[in-house]
Amino acid sequence: MVLALFLAACGSDSDSATPAAVNPSPASDASLAAAKANLAKYLTPPTSIVQSTPLKSAPPKKKVAFVQCADPNCAILAGFVKDATSALGWSLTTLSATATDPGSAIQQAIDAGVDYIATTGFPVNLFKQQMNQAKSKGIPLFMCYTTDVPAGPGNNLFSDCNDATAASAFGGAMADFMAVDSNGKADILQVTIPSYPVLTAQADGVSAELGKNCPSCKIHNLETTVNDLAGGAVPQSVSSYLQANPSVNYVFFTYNGLEKGVPVVLKTAGLLGKVKLVGTQGAQPQFNEVINGTSTAWSALPQELAMWTMVDQMARVAVDQWSLPDERKAAISPFYLVSTPDQAKAIVDEKNGWPGPAGFKDTFKKLWGL
Structure with a gap:
């Protein structure tokens, strides 16, 4: 939902794919431990809001x-x-x-x-x-x-x-999820629209976190456009990239709208069981996918x-x-990652997504x- 605001207001660039950034250093026990420590903060629904300072008086009418x-x-x-x-x-x-x-x-x-x-x-x-x-x-x-x-x-x-600071945190949490879930062997296709600064901040957050906590992980960028999204071209682009790069084992979407139609196309191509689908700002369709096993993890943003x-x-x-x-x-809302069917079932009936603590x-x- 949130990205719709940016799609309505901004232009777009041509789509392109960049090769994987590869760091030959293996993921150390220490780096994966750091990933696990950060990830642990986002595995259960937050129980409190950030603000804790009461006002000195009730606000006047405005x-x-x-x-x-x-x-x-x-x-x-x-x-x-x-x-x-x-x-x-x-x-x-x-x-x-x-x-x-x-x-x-x-x-x-x-x-x-x-x-x-x-x-x-x-x-x-x-x-x-x-x-x-x-x-x-x-x-x-x-x-x-x-x-x-x-x-x-x-x-x-x-x-x-x-x-942007929140977007970076959202991306960093999912980066640590992929690092831990793969035991330091994630080969990630990151699908995004680079013309939107907030999505670029998120993508940068993913890269930065992997650089710290999973140097052996690889990341590819599939850069799409608003026209691609509106025209339904993203699923085939993802499928084509995966066919050309069979080592990819995760597809990360910086926005839930980018994932629309992807599972169906990947299933037809025989690729659905070969990669794990994860992303930011899960909604009812994505949480249903976590329940049925089509998707692996989505963040719940209130x-x-x-x-x-x-x-x-x-x-x-x-x-x-x-x-x-x-x-x-x-500025960074409490959030968490929905990565089990039970977690998804708990909020799948929320029409507008997880509302908050x-x-x-x-x-x-x-x-x-x-």
């Missing part, structure tokens, strides 16, 4: 505008923002934005005199003029799912949850919690209790003094 992207999935995120702002007793206006011109909707929010503006996925460079105007009028901006770096009063951006985390940063600004270290710490909404309300 008017918030949420700029929603054109993809229907963004309406789900808007609903989560509505729930969180309603819990605070705040009013929310949702404004629709086109893929290439979020600035017009942000301008509407500015003209309406809202206190805060929130959005997801749109990079600041698409609305620089409105960003400057919002700053001059003292209207802070809050975001998730981009690679823009908050600086608070310095750049008027007060949150970017699940940003979109609902991410929106409440963004609203939490608004609440902290409202009572003059916002800090950059606090925001940076909370049990009771997280009540935890936020308590922190907000409600």
Whole structure:
């Protein structure tokens, strides 16, 4: 779901494949031990949120505008923002934005005199003029799912949850999973869309973690495009690469949409049982695959919690209790890897994926003094 925001807003490059990066050094016991230690943090559902500092007082009422992207999935995120702002007793206006011109909707929010503006996925460079105007009028901006770096009063951006640092962490966890699962013998085909910075950050996280904890592992990059994704060309590209490179034993997808149709094509080609499919941001289709054995592991990323985390940063600004270290710490949502049928069965009925640790909404309300 999250990548839809980027697909709507950005262009794409031509697809290509790069050869495997090979380090001849074998995976040592020490490096695999480090991989196991990091992986252990992500094998069970988190039980708490990152934020733990209560507000010094309940926040005063605020008017918030949420700029929603054109993809229907963004309406789900808007609903989560509505729930969180309603819990605070705040009013929310949702404004629709086109893929290439979020600035017009942000301008509407500015003209309406809202206190805060929130959005997801749109990079600041698409609305620089409105960003400057919002700053001059003292209207802070809050975001998730981009690679823009908050600086608070310095750049008027007060949150970017699940940003590039989070993407790197998501990739690193899956890299350690493949290293441990293969006992240091993973030969990985990484399928991604390189024109999106957040996916590049994730891919870089995979490479960096393998470099530390599995130097004997190999990684290939299959670089696809938005047109490939929309046209259904990715499954055949994956199949063709695997046929030409039979040593590959894992296929890692940086986004769940890239995996759509792949199992069917691989089964037809007689390749499905020869590789393990893993990826980021599993949803119902992927968790069903873990249950039936088609996929091996997918990360569970809490979109609902991410929106409440963004609203939490608004609440902290409202009572003059916002800090950059606090925001940076909370930018990486708690997540875990779903790698067993029982784990997948526990959340496969969640329509919008794993929402977050049990009771997280009540935890936020308590922190907000409600």
